[in-house]
Amino acid sequence: MADQVYYEDVNVGDEIPKLVKNCTTQQLVMWAAGSGDMYQIHYDKDFAVGNGLPGVIVHGALKNAFLGQLLHDWLGEKGQIKKYNCQYRGMDVPGQDITCRGVVTGKRQEDGKNFVDLDIWTEKPDGEKTSPGKATVILPSRG
Amino acid sequence: MTEESLITDEMRTVIGKEAEPLIVEVDKTAIRWFARAVGHTDLVFYDEAYAKSKGHRSIICPPGFLGHAIYTPQNPTTIIGNSVKRTPMPPGIKVTRLLNGGTEFEYYGEDICAGDVLKSVGKITDLRERTGSLGKMLIMQSESNFYNQEGKLVATERGTGIIY
Numbered sequence: 001m002a003d004q005v006y007y008e009d010v011n012v013g014d015e016i017p018k019l020v021k022n023c024t025t026q027q028l029v030m031w032a033a034g035s036g037d038m039y040q041i042h043y044d045k046d047f048a049v050g051n052g053l054p055g056v057i058v059h060g061a062l063k064n065a066f067l068g069q070l071l072h073d074w075l076g077e078k079g080q081i082k083k084y085n086c087q088y089r090g091m092d093v094p095g096q097d098i099t100c101r102g103v104v105t106g107k108r109q110e111d112g113k114n115f116v117d118l119d120i121w122t123e124k125p126d127g128e129k130t131s132p133g134k135a136t137v138i139l140p141s142r143g
Numbered sequence: 144m145t146e147e148s149l150i151t152d153e154m155r156t157v158i159g160k161e162a163e164p165l166i167v168e169v170d171k172t173a174i175r176w177f178a179r180a181v182g183h184t185d186l187v188f189y190d191e192a193y194a195k196s197k198g199h200r201s202i203i204c205p206p207g208f209l210g211h212a213i214y215t216p217q218n219p220t221t222i223i224g225n226s227v228k229r230t231p232m233p234p235g236i237k238v239t240r241l242l243n244g245g246t247e248f249e250y251y252g253e254d255i256c257a258g259d260v261l262k263s264v265g266k267i268t269d270l271r272e273r274t275g276s277l278g279k280m281l282i283m284q285s286e287s288n289f290y291n292q293e294g295k296l297v298a299t300e301r302g303t304g305i306i307y
Binding site: 021027030031033034035060061062064065066067068069071072073077080081082083084085086087088133138 | 173176177179180181182183184185197205206207208242243244245246247248249250252301303
């Protein structure tokens with residue numbers, strides 16, 4: 001885990017540390033069981049191809065969970081996720097890097113809490129954003 | 144020429160109507176399995192003694208994990224445990240394909256830990272029609288609120304289902 005990040009240290013435009021994922025088909029099976037999403041397009045190649053897909057594809061919700069890890073690992077012990085979302089716009093496939101990224105878009109103090117807003121997304125090696133979303137987190141203050 | 148809408152008045156009647164609550168048990172094995180599937184490395188998701196040393200009651204839920212409908216005692220035959228299944232489909236809807244369009248999680252500052260028993264209350268919040276590259280589609284927004292054993296709202300999951 002990285003050192004604790006504080007509200008005062010964060011500025012609009014900052015990029016948070018990237019998280020790079022690369023799914024094996026085994027990981028997709030683990031996710032199917034772990035999430036309860038047993039849709040065959042994620043682990044049965046013949047089924048996926050029969051549905052017009054190039055092969056098995058990565059679960060959208062797994063990419064959402066990767067973005068959750070991106071935030072969790074950045075926030076440290078004293079930070080909290082308030083809200084995060086993403087849309088599933090593009091497909092990702094096993095064996096190809098999925099880079100999870102986030103950029104700070106705003107910060108504000110409300111009700112005695114330090115909120116930081118971010119754009120978050122997953123990205124393919126060619127730069128296509130396959131799961132764009134937004135997040136709001138709460139950071140501790142140095143004060 | 145007026146095209147026939149995919150959304151009937153009957154379907155509209157379910158918008159905003161709360162479904163029967165589901166009981167969702169949060170257990171250690173499910174948390175660890177989920178965390179491993181994602182690739183989490185923080186021990187707060189795996190090791191109870193470590194989680195307690197960090198001030199938590201037990202191992203905590205990773206982001207995006209709220210217990211899953213597939214593991215509830217009420218639905219032994221349910222094989223797809225995603226959020227869309229938590230809200231009943233509008234009556235008369237014809238589902239050929241269902242795509243997951245997006246997911247949002249909101250939290251309220253309360254730990255969700257192994258041992259918690261959550262009550263999940265789901266509803267459909269919006270139903271719209273759109274014509275896209277796949278032809279006519281229904282865009283269904285749903286929302287589930289999760290309350291813990293003390294009755295506190297601990298999380299909200301919002302989902303977008305694309306039906307075509």
